[in-house]
Amino acid sequence: xxxxxxxxxxxxxxxxxxxxxxxxxxxxxxxxxxxxxxxxxxxxxxxxxxxxxxxxxxxxxxxxxxxxxxxxxxxxxxxxxxxxxxxxxxxxxxxxxxxxxxxxxxxxxxxxxxxxxxxxxxxxxxxxxxxxxxxxxxxxxxxxxxxxxxxxxxxxxxxxxxxxxxxxxxxxxxxxxxxxxxxxxxxxxxxxxxxxxxxxxxxxxxxxxxxxxxxxxxxxxxxxxxxxxxxxxxxxxx
Numbered sequence: 194x195x196x197x198x199x200x201x202x203x204x205x206x207x208x209x210x211x212x213x214x215x216x217x218x219x220x221x222x223x224x225x226x227x228x229x230x231x232x233x234x235x236x237x238x239x240x241x242x243x244x245x246x247x248x249x250x251x252x253x254x255x256x257x258x259x260x261x262x263x264x265x266x267x268x269x270x271x272x273x274x275x276x277x278x279x280x281x282x283x284x285x286x287x288x289x290x291x292x293x294x295x296x297x298x299x300x301x302x303x304x305x306x307x308x309x310x311x312x313x314x315x316x317x318x319x320x321x322x323x324x325x326x327x328x329x330x331x332x333x334x335x336x337x338x339x340x341x342x343x344x345x346x347x348x349x350x351x352x353x354x355x356x357x358x359x360x361x362x363x364x365x366x367x368x369x370x371x372x373x374x375x376x377x378x379x380x381x382x383x384x385x386x387x388x389x390x391x392x393x394x395x396x397x398x399x400x401x402x403x404x405x406x407x408x409x410x411x412x413x414x415x416x417x418x419x420x421x422x423x424x425x426x427x428x429x430x431x
Contacts, residue, residue: 201225201268201275203255203312204282208382209331209400211237213279216404218246225268225275227251228282247272255282255308265315274323277411278316280309280353281331285346298345305349309356313371317364324368327411330357332375354421361420370418372410376403377425396428 200217204210205226218224218241228234231252238250249271253264268275284304286297309330320326334340336354339347357373364371379385381397389397403424410419425431 197273198222198276199225199268199272199274200277200279201227201265201316202279202281203227203253203264203308204280204331205234205237207233207237208380209376209403210281211240212400212404213281213407214241214248216401216408217277218244218248220408222277223247223249223272225249225251225272227253227255227264229254255280255312256303258311261308261311261315265319269319274319275316275326277327277329278312279329279331279407280312282308283331283333283346283349285343287342288345289342290344293345298348301345302349302352305346306352306356309353313356313360317360317369320369321364321367326368327370327372328360328364329371329407329410330354330373332357332373334375334377336373336375337377358420365418368415370410370413370415372419373421374403374407374410375421375423377423377431378429392428396426398424398426 200222202210202213205214205228214224214226226234226238226248234250238248241248251264251267254260282304284301286301313328316328330353332354333350335343335347336350354373357371361371379397380400381389385397
């Protein structure tokens with residue numbers, strides 16, 4: 194079945210986004226990869242293609258309503274209707290509330306929440322008509338609490354979590370699995386090389402292990418659907 198399925202990942206970079214694409218492709222899925230910048234996205238897609246995987250890159254602004262609609266139209270035409278859609282885009286600008294700009298606040302909210310609504314709505318239209326599908330949203334520690342100077346992130350993530358809950362309750366009875374994944378900690382990447390040396394390799398979240406969880410959510414039986422799951426390394430306090 195997996196070799197006929199299509200996965201669309203919105204917000205693909207070299208970290209978790211690429212790990213998700215690699216995991217889905219490894220399961221035999223056709224992968225559509227979307228991000229704002231074409232050149233780095235194409236380079237990531239070429240990695241999968243070089244490994245004999247089916248991957249298409251789509252430059253798209255996740256916060257633009259028309260662009261998101263066109264993205265889904267292109268994916269449908271090139272690969273077929275998506276069976277799995279992951280909204281992994283986001284933006285963050287740390288700031289004191291005393292110095293924060295309206296522009297930064299709006300930008301972070303648009304990527305943190307509005308983009309999830311736009312992608313979720315397009316995915317829902319397709320999946321409800323078909324009676325099946327999975328929609329996954331990437332959350333964060335800020336989905337649960339607003340820390341000092343993190344309001345730009347928390348407001349969008351709070352909203353994304355609420356969106357996922359509402360969609361799950363509406364769409365679940367119609368055959369569509371909606372889940373929210375809370376990433377509670379830092380994801381391992383080259384930029385955190387010093388931190389990995391200091392804390393150890395299992396003190397940061399392994400993006401490939403995270404990707405395994407996303408795929409497992411997609412494969413869940415309807416009798417045991419997860420609506421929300423939190424992932425954190427063993428050293429993270431909660």
